[in-house]
Every structure is written in structure tokens, then in C-alpha cells.
Amino acid sequence: xxSWDIVLGLVILAFAIPFIFLSSKMKAVRLRALAVQQESKYxxxxxxxxxxxxxxxxxxxxESLGVPFLLMRPSGRVEMANKKAAALVGVESIIQANxxxxxxxxxxxxFLQQVxxxxxxxxxxxxxxxxxxxxxxxxxxxxxxxxxxxxGIVFLDVTExxxxxxxxxxxxxxxxxxxxxxxxxxxxxxxxxxxxxxxxENAAIRLxxxxxxxxxxxxxxxxxxxxxxxxxxxSPDSGYLKHEEFNLCQVAEDVxxxxxxxxDEQKATVKIEICPQPFVMWGDSFYWAQVIFNLLENxxxxxxxxxxxxxxxAAIDETGAQTITVEDDGVGISPExxxxxxxxxxxxxxxxxxxxxxxxxxxxxxxxxxxxxxICAESTPGQKTIFNIHLPKQREE
Numbered sequence: 001x002x003s004w005d006i007v008l009g010l011v012i013l014a015f016a017i018p019f020i021f022l023s024s025k026m027k028a029v030r031l032r033a034l035a036v037q038q039e040s041k042y043x044x045x046x047x048x049x050x051x052x053x054x055x056x057x058x059x060x061x062x063e064s065l066g067v068p069f070l071l072m073r074p075s076g077r078v079e080m081a082n083k084k085a086a087a088l089v090g091v092e093s094i095i096q097a098n099x100x101x102x103x104x105x106x107x108x109x110x111f112l113q114q115v116x117x118x119x120x121x122x123x124x125x126x127x128x129x130x131x132x133x134x135x136x137x138x139x140x141x142x143x144x145x146x147x148x149x150x151x152g153i154v155f156l157d158v159t160e161x162x163x164x165x166x167x168x169x170x171x172x173x174x175x176x177x178x179x180x181x182x183x184x185x186x187x188x189x190x191x192x193x194x195x196x197x198x199x200x201e202n203a204a205i206r207l208x209x210x211x212x213x214x215x216x217x218x219x220x221x222x223x224x225x226x227x228x229x230x231x232x233x234x235s236p237d238s239g240y241l242k243h244e245e246f247n248l249c250q251v252a253e254d255v256x257x258x259x260x261x262x263x264d265e266q267k268a269t270v271k272i273e274i275c276p277q278p279f280v281m282w283g284d285s286f287y288w289a290q291v292i293f294n295l296l297e298n299x300x301x302x303x304x305x306x307x308x309x310x311x312x313x314a315a316i317d318e319t320g321a322q323t324i325t326v327e328d329d330g331v332g333i334s335p336e337x338x339x340x341x342x343x344x345x346x347x348x349x350x351x352x353x354x355x356x357x358x359x360x361x362x363x364x365x366x367x368x369x370x371x372x373x374x375i376c377a378e379s380t381p382g383q384k385t386i387f388n389i390h391l392p393k394q395r396e397e
Contacts, residue, residue: 066084068082068084068087068088068137069152069153070089071150071152072099072115072150073150073151074116074117074149075098075116076099076100076101079095080095081095089103089108090130091103099112100113108126108128111124111126116151119143121141121142121143122139122140123139123140124139125139125158126155135159136162137155137158138155139155139156140154140156178223179223181216182217182220183216185216186216186217189210189212189213190213193209226363229359230344230363233363233366241283241287242284242286243283244285245281246280246285246288247279247280247281248274248278248279248280249272249274249277249278251285251288251289252272252274252312255289255293256272256296259296259297262300266303266306267306267307268309269310270296270310270312271311273311273312273314274314274315275313284371287371290363290364291363291389292312294361294363294364295326296326297360298360302330303331308330310326310328311325311328312324312327313325321390321392322390323388326386327385327387328384328385329384331382332380333377333379334381335381338377338378341361343362344362345359346361346362368389368391372392373389373392374389375390
């Protein structure tokens with residue numbers, strides 16, 4: 001006969017077995033869940049590393065472009081940008097910034113507004129004020145075919161190209177004007193001599209007319225010669241510049257002889273102080289003669305009153321660098337005009353009383369730069385004007 005203890009034990013066992021099985025199952029589930037949790041955590045770490053890697057690669061790619069790049073939403077919010085773009089727009093924290101709200105009214109903001117309102121590619125020339133200097137950019141915006149309707153914008157700096165075009169346009173306009181004036185006068189006197197016999201028969205009038213025509217023909221010849229000189233020194237690789245040894249003292253003496261009639265007429269004094277002698281230089285003596293001639297003539301022309309003192313000096317320092325200085329005690333140059341005196345056809349004198357082609361100082365600057373040097377000017381109105389030329393140590397090649 002089975003005892004109650006055995007029956008009770010069997011009942012308890014019958015009820016306990018499912019719980020034991022369930023407990024083991026739950027433990028296995030918990031272990032599996034823990035493993036999944038660990039895998040999920042590891043996967044999240046991998047995803048974060050992948051995202052960081054992608055962002056790093058994107059950043060490297062954007063910076064390697066070498067030009068400003070923006071990726072914007074139509075709302076104006078920036079999604080991606082490189083450092084050059086941040087510097088361009090002047091916003092330090094550019095990512096997620098809304099440029100249409102942050103930027104002041106300007107050409108750049110107007111262009112971005114146009115881009116955000118367009119579904120077609122947009123190209124334009126944009127002027128941007130950058131650290132007190134105006135830079136010119138050729139901007140191109142391309143809408144992307146994605147859900148967010150992003151717009152990619154690339155800016156190409158064309159400031160130098162733009163400046164070159166402006167200089168070329170101004171040069172042609174000014175040269176045409178300078179040539180047209182004497183040509184018109186010559187044509188007018190020729191027509192008078194041809195169409196009016198009584199004028200041609202009068203010897204005094206005839207000689208006076210021929211003298212005026214010759215004066216203006218010489219003016220045209222000087223202008224054309226200066227333009228040719230400027231075009232040559234503007235392209236030193238063209239082969240026009242010679243590289244030979246010469247004595248600056250001899251060049252200066254030749255220039256003084258050419259200017260002596262003008263010096264005597266104005267009762268001016270020109271002093272040449274060059275040390276050592278001979279002062280050996282390496283380059284094209286013809287263009288250095290143009291440099292010295294234009295600087296001395298410029299001082300004389302702008303100070304026609306008697307008593308002007310002009311001094312030219314040259315020296316070599318301990319490094320072998322050479323310095324040439326031309327100084328006068330004349331009327332000086334106004335601070336407003338000083339930054340522009342080396343521009344082609346620029347004239348500080350607006351009255352038209354001082355004659356010239358307006359190319360002399362432009363030739364000086366380009367000739368000096370073609371020889372690897374630089375020139376600067378300083379002036380105190382009513383007291384003095386100084387032109388300083390600096391040449392690094394030269395190699396005899």
C-alpha cells in the first residue's frame with residue numbers, strides 16, 4: 001500500500017517539473033535577450049563609428065575641394081559645408097544655421113534667396129565683402145533630386161580674373177581716348193590746310209599748323225611707345241627682357257643728359273648719389289633707364305615751379321640687396337591719390353595742365369617687378385615725395 005508521503009511527493013514533483021522547465025526556459029530567454037542587447041549595443045557602436053567615419057570622409061572630401069561648398073535646404077538651413085564656405089559667409093557655426101535669417105542684406109543673401117526659390121540650376125556673379133576687401137565669386141547652385149530637395153552650391157573665386165578684365169577694359173577705353181584727341185586735332189588742321197587755300201598760302205599760319213600737328217603726332221608716338229614698353233615688361237617671359245651686367249651710374253648719367261633741357265628750363269637741381277661706384281646691376285639696362293627716366297621726369301613735370309630739388313640715391317646693404325630711391329621736395333601727392341598712382345592712365349592732376357600719357361609710373365612698377373623687385377611710394381603733401389625700389393640679392397644668370 002502506497003503511503004501518503006509518496007503520493008504527496010509525486011504530486012509535488014508533478015507540479016514542480018513544469019516550473020523547473022519554465023524557469024530554465026526563462027533563464028535561456030533572459031540569456032538570449034542579454035546577448036541580443038549586447039549585440040545591439042555593439043551594433044550601435046559600430047553604426048556610430050561608421051557615421052563618424054563617413055562624416056570624417058565627407059569633411060576631408062569637402063575640404064579637399066579647395067573652393068567654398070554649401071549643401072542647403074530650401075528653407076536656408078545649412079546641412080553640410082566646408083571651412084572655406086564658413087569663411088566666405090562669415091558664420092563660424094555654419095552647420096544647421098539658417099543663412100537667410102543670419103546674413104544681412106547683400107548680393108550673397110540675394111543669390112541664396114534666388115537659389116532657395118528655384119527648382120532649376122542657378123549661376124551668377126556674386127561680390128562678397130571679405131575682411132574689408134571685395135572678392136568676386138562665380139557661384140553655381142544645383143538642386144538635388146532627393147526627398148529633402150537639397151541644393152548644392154559651389155563658389156569659385158574669380159577676383160583676379162575680374163580685375164584683369166576691368167583693367168583691360170579701362171586700358172582700351174583710356175588708350176582710345178588718348179589717341180583720339182591728338183588724332184582729331186591733326187585731322188582738323190589737315191582739313192583746314194586742304195579745304196581753305198588762303199590758310200595754306202599763308203606761311204605763318206601754315207607753319208603754325210604744321211608745328212601743332214607735329215606736337216600731337218609726337219604725343220601719339222610717345223603714347224604708342226609707352227604702350228609697347230608696358231606690354232613688354234608686363235610679360236617678362238616673352239623674351240624682351242635681357243639679362244646682362246650693367247652700371248647703374250652710367251644709366252643715370254644718360255638719363256640726366258636727356259632731361260637736362262627740362263631741368264635747366266625749370267631751374268631745378270638733380271643730385272645723383274650712388275654708392276659704391278660702379279654700381280653693378282643685373283638685368284635689362286634699357287628698362288632700368290625707363291624706370292629712372294620716368295621717376296625723374298615725373299618729379300619735374302609735377303613740380304614746374306623753379307627751385308625743385310630732386311635726389312636719386314642707390315646703395316647695397318650687407319645682405320646684397322639693392323635699394324634705389326628717388327626723392328623730391330615738391331608739392332607731394334594727396335593721400336587719396338597715393339594708392340592709385342601706379343595704375344595705368346591714372347593722373348593725380350585732374351586739371352589737365354600736366355601733360356603725359358599716364359603710363360609712366362605703370363611702366364616703372366612693371367619693370368621693377370619684372371626684375372624681381374618691388375616699389376612703394378610715400379608722400380607728405382607740400383613737403384616731399386619718395387619712391388623706394390627694393391631688389392633682393394641678384395644672381396648672375
